[in-house]
Amino acid sequence: MTKKVILIADDEPQLRLLVRTTLEDEDYDIYEAEDGQQVLEVAAQISPDLFLLDNMMPILDGIAVCKALRANPKFCDRPIIMLTAKFQQRDIEMGKAAGVSYYLTKPFSPLELLTLIEEILT
Amino acid sequence: MFEQLLRFWFRLPIRSKGTVVIALPVLCLAIAIGISILLNRRVELAEQEVQHTQEVRLCSEQILRLLIDAETGVRGYLLTGDAEFLSPYYSAKEELLDLVDGLEALSQENPSQLPRLQAISEQVDRRLASLQSNIALLQSSNGSLTLSADGEKLETLIRGKSAMDALRNNLREFIDVEETRLAKRQQTLDQERALSRAALWLAGGVGIVGGLGANYLYTISIVRRIHGLQRNALLVADGEPLSEPILGEDEINRLDQALYATADQISQKQTWLQTANLQIAEAARKEKALLDNSLDVICSIDGEGRFVEVSPASFKVWGYLPSELIGRFYTEFVVPDDVEKTQAIAAEIVAGKPISGFENCYIRKDGSRVDIIWSASWSATEQLMFCVARNHTERKEVERMKNEFVSTVSHELRTPLTSLRGFSEILLRKSCSPEKQRQYLTIIQSESKRLTHLINDFLDLQRIESGRQNYDFAPLDLVPLLHETVALFAGANELHLFRVEVADFLPEVKADGDRIRQVLSNLVSNAIKYSPEGGEVVISAVQQEALVQVSITDQGIGIAPEAMTHLFTKFYRVDNANTRKIGGTGLGLALVKEIIEAHNGQVWVESELGRGSTFFVTLPQAVQVPKTLVNSHYPSATIDILLVEDDTAFTELLREQFGHTNLHIVSTAFAEQALELIQQHLPRLIFLDILLAGEMDGWDFLITLKGNRQLASIPVVVITITEPNTRGLVFNGAEYLPKTVAPELLKQAIQHHLPHLAGKVLLIVDDDPNFRQQVIDSLKTGADVQFVEAANGRQALECIRHQLPDLLILDLLMPQVDGFEVLRQLRSDRKTLTLPVLVMTGAELTLAEKAYLKRGLATLVSKQSVGMEDLIQIVEQTLGVVGRRE
Structure with missing residues (x-):
């Protein structure tokens, strides 16, 4: 069984580090992106099994990245977890419409994230 | 007497007056005719008498002639015996008796002649009898005369002759008497005729006088008064005040009284109308002011969707003048996407359902879009839709910014929290190497710092904005602070x-x-x-007059011009790819601005996109450092007149008018820039237009200016095309001049606010002659100023009595009469009540003394703290403080 590939996108390095640390004991290939543009570039190369996107990112925000991924037949059914500080109903609806699979509100518990990821990928 | 008569006359009714006026000449004429008839009658009588006398005379003479004829005939008969000679005798005999009777009849009215006539009658009878006897004598002799008888004949004849002579004499006498009477009567007749003629003239004269009198009465009582009446009637018609009332108690007077009553009523009604008109005008003015000042567009639209009336706010909201909109369909201005829903809602309104809160988007004249929120209702009577359109863009923008702020704050707060929670959980749950542990704990520490910082910023801003921030102002040396700050950042x-x-x-x-x-x-x-690529950051500090200016320059990404105006707005963050990467709450610069303004300083930015930015901060100096003559920039650094006006023509006019004077005129088309200039240079007078080039208009400017306690006292003259409205009048400091104002008025306004030293008389009162000379030297700057000096209060008061100066420069501590006493005396005299007084003293004053001077309307200046070079400015300002002597 090949390793599942996860792409983490956040402009805050310490958050990327947090997610990486959370998942380091599991058997995942983890890639990082600093902004939305990078997500699309990296994704084209590595074809991740799961996207972990921050909503507020430079250049392209999480919603825009979501839309772009869903528009691509290659990624149209890949799970996307949105890590967001936005918790308003409106934002969530917008996210759902853009194709977000799961929402995780900051600050999240690493355990919670881990559980969710395992649930998705098994 | 005459007046009484006149009064009585005026009291008569017109009919009686008419009767009198007609009767008077008629009566005169009648009297004249009566007199004339009477006199004529007398003339006739006199004529009759003359004729009578002539008849008497004729009769008498005929009697005599007949007798003579009879005598001659009888004589002939006697001589010839021929009976033919007797025919005269017979005819005379017949006639004579009639004649004598006739004469008697004629003389009946004259009894004096009767005896004489009696004698004549008898003599005639006797003569006839004698002649008869003669004839009888001849006939008795058969008709032949004989000589014997001749003697008898002769005797008879002689007797006859003497009788005849006697008769003739008698007749002569009789006739003489009649002649005399005739002469008398002729005379009487002539007199009567003269009298009659005179009477006729008199009658004519009286008639004319009567006519004239009647005419006079007619004129004064009818014609003139009717003219007066006519005049009053015309005055009533013209609405002019009436001339004095017409005297009397007749119909004319009553008519006049009626005119007065009418005029009174008219004037009452006019007053009422005027009041009503004023009220209407006032109401209209208020309505207009309301319409003009409304920030919302108030408009009416007809059933077909065309603008009928539009308030001036349309220019601000849509960029169109009302005149550009009226008559056009509103659908032309709605963005195409919104036309359908707008028309649907309009149909509902026309159907009678008022709406409120309908939103659509309009296209401004410049092509930009503006969100509008509408309230509208349909007036069935006027067949118009009355609408209020509010610019919702800003509200929407604020809403958007608020949402964004919430998101940002949420993001900014939750991001470090995520790290805190996440890493602390990992540390708790997992066994990590000490290096890892340290790394995670470092992250936790820095993220908690970041969180603290953010919360502090936010709370600071809240505190400053709510005015709860207490500042501990003290003299502060910036230099170590600058180095300290740099060191803080440079280290990391x-x-x-x-x-x-x-x-x-x-x-x-x-x-x-x-x-x-x-x-x-x-x-x-x-x-x-904002200089992520690195580069140099320069922090500098320089002195700028009474301020210290600090600038921080970077070589970073710079700021787009459209972002500059919002830069210091709370929550605002420049939104682009670069800045997204750069964290921040949008609070930092807002905080900077609040703090600096609380220091009476200013902050602004100069920037070029891609080249970097420089932020400037000014702070006031701790103590007023006495200026030296060298670095004083008066008058060039002081702005006398600041012109806030986008109309260059007007600026040119002002410069042309006052270019030759020393006035330093600075102009700007932007209220924002004007406010900066004002902070820096404290102009002495501001001319302000309402329509300006920048974001702020004149009203915004005025509100800002008058809201600043330090700047509120700068006089502002609003110069605008439109009439000033209630909003402008709220501010006491603002005057109004129409834009079409004559240069003369402009000059007056400037002279009023910027009193100039030239031509003024200054009285300098100080016991120190050196100081007096110093003052004179520093004020004698080419201007034609007249100085009067006094060494003590008594001299000063004498000087003032002798010649009232324009300004008094007064020392307080002087021998004999001191400055306080001088001020007291000046302020208790009406003539010197408003004389501007500048107190220059070296003495330390108590609060009570300062209050006394303030009450005495004196400007107080300390000799120590004021340099002589500032004196001109102070003196000129003082000239304008107390009401100037006109």
Whole structure:
């Protein structure tokens, strides 16, 4: 069984580090992106099994990245977890419409994230 | 007497007056005719009498002639016996008796002649009898005369002759008497005729006088008064006040009284109408002011969707003047996407359902879009839709910014929290190497710092904005603070190069050190953040007159011009790819601005996109350093007149008018820039137009200016095309001049606000002659100023009595009469009540003394703190303080 590939996108390095640390004991290939543009570039190369996107990112925000991924037949059914500080109903609806699979509100518990990821990928 | 008569006459009714006027000449004429008839009658009588006398005379003469004829005939008969000679005798005999009877009849009215007539009658009878006897004598002799008888005949004849003579004499006498009477009567007749003629003239004269009198009465009582009546009637018609009332108690007078009553009524009604008109005009004015000043567009639209009336706010909201909109369909201005829903809602309104809160989007004249929120209702009577359109863009923008702020704050708060929670959980749950542990704990520490910082910023801003921030102002040396700040950032930064540039001598500023440190670190931190490629960050501080200006320059990404105006707005963050990467709450610069303004300083930015930015901060110096003559820029650095006006023609006019004077005129088309200039240069007079080039209009400017306690006292003259409205009048400091104002009025306004020394008389009262000379020297700057000196209060009061100066420069401590007493005496005299007084004293004054001077309307200046070179300015300002002597 090949390793599942996860792409983490956040402009805050310490958050990327947090997610990486959370998942380091599991058997995942983890890639990082600093902004939305990078997500699309990296994704084209590595074809991740799961996207972990921050909503507020430079250049392209999480919603825009979501839309772009869903528009691509290659990624149209890949799970996307949105890590967001936005918790308003409106934002969530917008996210759902853009194709977000799961929402995780900051600050999240690493355990919670881990559980969710395992649930998705098994 | 005459007056009484006249009064009585005026009291008569017109009919009686008419009767009198007609009767008077008729009566005169009648009297004249009567007199004339009477006199004529008398003339006739006199004529009859004359004729009578002539008849008497004729009769008498005929009697005589007949007798003579009879005598001659009888004589012939006697001589010839021929009976033919007797025919005269017979005819005479017949006639004579009639004649004598006739004569008697004629003389009946004259009894004096009757005896004479009696004698004549008898003599005639006797003569006839004698002649008869003669004839009888002849006939008895058969008709032949004989000689014997001749003697008898002769005797008879002789007797006859004497009788005849006697008769003739008698007749002569009789006739003489009649002649005399005739002469008399002729005379009487002539007199009567003369009298009659005179009477006729008199009658004519009386008639004319009567006519004239009647005419006079007619004129004064009817014609003139009717003219008066006519005049009053015309005056009533013209609405003019009536001339004096017409005397009398007749119909004319009553008519006049009626005219007066009418005029009274008219004037009452006019007054009422005027009041009503004023009320209507006032109401209309208020309505207009309301319409003109409304920030919302108030408009009416007809059933077909065309603008009928539009309030001036349309220019601000849509960029169109009302005249450009009226008559056009509103659908032309609605963005195509919104037309359908707008028409649907309009149909509902026309159907009678008022709406409120309908939103659509309009296209402004410049092509930009503007969100509008509508309230509208349909008036069935006027067949018009009345609408209020509010610019919703800003509200929407604010809403958007608020949402964004919430998101940002949420993001900014939750991001470090996520790290805190996440890493602490990992540390708790997992066994990590000490290095890892340290790494995670470092992250936790820095993220908690970040969180603290954010919360502090936010709370600071809240506190400052709510006015609860207490500042601890003290003299502060900026230099160590600048170095300190740089050191703080330079230590943790390898990308940037830091440089501090400070003037050799930098005065201390009046500031709260902690707050200024906050400002500096915010600005330096920004400079670092927004120059991600590195580069030099220069921090410099220089003295600018009474201010110290600090600038922080970076070589970063710069700021787009459209972002500059919002830069200091709370929550605002420049929104682009670069800045997204750069964290921040949008609070830093807002905080800087609040803090600096609380210090009476200013903050602004100059920037070029891609080249970097420079933020400037000014802070007031701690103590007023006495200026030396060298670095005083008066008058060029002082702005006399600041012109806030986008109309260059007007600016040119003002410059042309006052270019030759020493007035330093500065103009700007932007209220924002004007406010900066005002902070820096404190102009003495501001001319303000309402329509300006920038974001702020004249009203915004005025509100800002008058809201600043330090600047509120600067006089503002609003110069505008449109009439000033209630909004402008709220501000006492603002006067109004129409834009079409004559240069003369402009000059007056300037002279009123900027009294000039030239031509003024200054009285300098000080016991120190050196000081007096010093003052004179410093004020004698080419201007034609007349100085009067006094060494003590008594001299000063004498001088003032002798010649009232334009300004008094007064020392307080002087021998004999001191300055307080001088002021007291001046202010108790009506003539010197408003004389501007500038007290220059070296003495330390108690609060009570200062209050006394303030009550006495004196401007107080300390000799120590004021340099002589500032004196001109102070004196000119003082000239304008107390009401000037006209």
